[in-house]
Amino acid sequence: MxxxxxxxxxxxxxxxxxxxxxxxxxxxxxxxxxxxxxxxxxxxxxxxxxxxxxxxxxxxxxxxxxxxxxxxxxxxxxxxxxxxxxxxxxxxxxxxxxxxxxxxxxxxxxxxxxxxxxxxxxDLVVAGARFGDPLMGFGRDQAAGTLDQLAALHAATWDGTRGRETPGADLATTFAPRLASLARHMGPEQLQTQLDDGRVPDIPTKVRRADRLLAAMGALADLSPRHPRCLVHGDVHTGNVYATADGAPGLIDWQVVQYGVWALDVGYHLAAVLHPDELARSERELLDHYLDRLAAHGGAPPGRDEAWWAYRAHLPYGFFLWSITRNVDRPITERHTGRLALAVARHDSLSLLGV
Structure with a gap:
């Protein structure tokens, strides 16, 4: 028409x-x-x-x-x-x-x-929906609700399932992996300038290094084909989650949707929305919750030990996204970059990736 x-x-x-x-x-x-x-x-x-x-x-x-x-x-x-x-x-x-x-x-x-x-x-606002406040964060139960939505998305597209069923939607082609292209978005000098602009003041120098962060993105791109892949939202911070009038969670802003490893979504989401102390207390339990929901939705979850390694190894993805961010209000940028950087430092994620 x-x-x-x-x-x-x-x-x-x-x-x-x-x-x-x-x-x-x-x-x-x-x-x-x-x-x-x-x-x-x-x-x-x-x-x-x-x-x-x-x-x-x-x-x-x-x-x-x-x-x-x-x-x-x-x-x-x-x-x-x-x-x-x-x-x-x-x-x-x-x-x-x-x-x-x-x-x-x-x-x-x-x-x-x-x-x-x-x-x-x-217009979801007129329909009674409420949008997440990037400066407020989530509690454990809210994070668990979003993980269920992610598990449903991942299970439905596990190893390209939906791409085989839906003509014109080959996942790996239509929603190509983004790790390598995102890493080309900003050179090491400019990235280092942003890492040093005060957005992550309390992070050890060995973590606040552009060369290591870019190398981590390359390592994740190389690692991706060796893990089961699915459609991932790619940007699941608090501001991209809404609640319907009856309180059910949903996802908005699919601009970074891509074919990749489930842990890109799970690690980014938990480290971005939870206070660092709550993350340290709850991340293992919430990861187990995600794996259980993935199985319930028809996916084939990895073993607990493999999943724990993948969760920790993929944390630099969210840290990188917020490190290259320029057009978001400064308090929001600092909150997300800081939380994700702290998670990367606590789990020594860069060393896990050999960079």
Whole structure:
């Protein structure tokens, strides 16, 4: 179906226009006629998220969503830095078929001529959802709830299972591993400058070394094919977890989704969301909980000793992601980089990887 303005307009005015939205919504809600939109919130990070109310003509489809959230690279500066289509491909190809809670969406497309992706979701805030506060963190029970969602995602795609069942969604190709490409994002000198900018002041110098951290990313990339792989979210900090109106956890912001080792998600999540003291007390128990849930969802969990080694060895991944972060509020950056670095130091993860 041709859409006026294209499948993924990079002009926010077009994407929020009654003409374009009517054409999009009529594919799922045939009687919908949009008459107006009213922006309620705009969030600028790497991509732009625009929450807006939708007004319909009298007699329009009664099940049409009253509020939506558009996520795209509307800001020209963000487009110049490059855009990722991974999240849109996740929704377009897989989200509806996977047993993991994600925001309901009405449109997920990439303009193949420009490469611009656009995702149009139901506004979860209007539906009563609550989003995690990156500066608050989780308790043990909340972390266990997210681990169950991760176990469901991992089990459904364990060793590429979903890729064989879903045409057009070969996991290793469509959602290629990201470790090597992420390591090329920043050179050692710039990375060292960021590691020394005060975001991890209490971390031993031997851990706060760009050369070792980059080498760890390379070691993890080399290690990955020797472990069972699955689809991983890739960025499971507190701010990317929401709770529905009845308290059930779900996952948002799938921009770093990739085919990789389960421990990328589990290690990153636990070290990012738990206070370091709580992490030290609960990580073994929570890892066992994840492995049990992975089996319950149909996955084939590794042995406890193997899993414990993989969990500790993959902690540098999250530390690296927050070490290269530049466009997030400083208190959030410091909190996540510091927590993840402390976990890497406590487990001597860099030495585990031989770097």
């Amino acid at each position: 041709n859409l006026p303005g294209g499948p993924a307009p990079h002009d926010e005015a077009v994407a929020l226009s009654p003409t374009w939205l009517t054409a999009v919504l009529r594919r799922r809600h045939p009687g919908a006629v949009v008459t107006a939109t009213d922006v309620t919130e705009r969030i600028e990070t790497v991509a732009t998220k625009v929450r807006f109310d939708v007004s319909y003509a009298p007699g329009a489809a009664s099940d049409a969503p009253p509020a939506l959230c558009a996520k795209a690279y509307f800001n020209p500066a963000a487009r110049r830095r490059g855009s990722s289509r991974a999240e849109v491909d996740f929704y377009r190809l897989l989200a509806a078929a996977l047993p993991v809670r994600t925001p309901p969406y009405v449109h997920a497309e990439v303009d193949e001529e420009t490469g611009h992706p656009l995702l149009l979701m139901h």
